[in-house]
Amino acid sequence: MLKLEVFFCPRPGQVDAVLLQLPEGTTLAQALQASGLLDRHALTLDGLKAGVWSRVKPLETVLRDADRVEIYRPLTVDPKEARRLRYKRQRGEAAAKAA
DSSP states (O other): OOOEEEEEEETEEEEEEEEEEEOOBBBBHHHHHHSSHHHHHTSTTTEEEEETTTOOOOOBBBBTTTEEEEOOOSSSHHHHHHHHHHHHHHHHHHHHHHH
C-alpha cells in the first residue's frame, strides 16, 4: 500500500489536504479521483494541471510511497504584470513619505 498526500489550494492562504492509502501501481489520475478533491471543488481531469513534489506530471504517472500530489490552479495575474504594479505602488509610497 502507498501512503500519499493530495493537496489543493483553492484560494491563497487556504489549503485542502487529504491523506490516502492506495494500492501499488496507482496513477496520478486515480489518486486525484480517490481524494474527493475533484468533486469537492468542482474540478475535472480535462485540462487539469497536477504534479508530484512541485513538478507537473502526466495523469498516467505511477505514484510511489510518500509522494506529495498537488493540483495546480491557473494563474490569475501575469507574474511580470504583478511585479510591475508592485514596483509602481512602492515608488508611489516612497514619494508620499518623502513629501
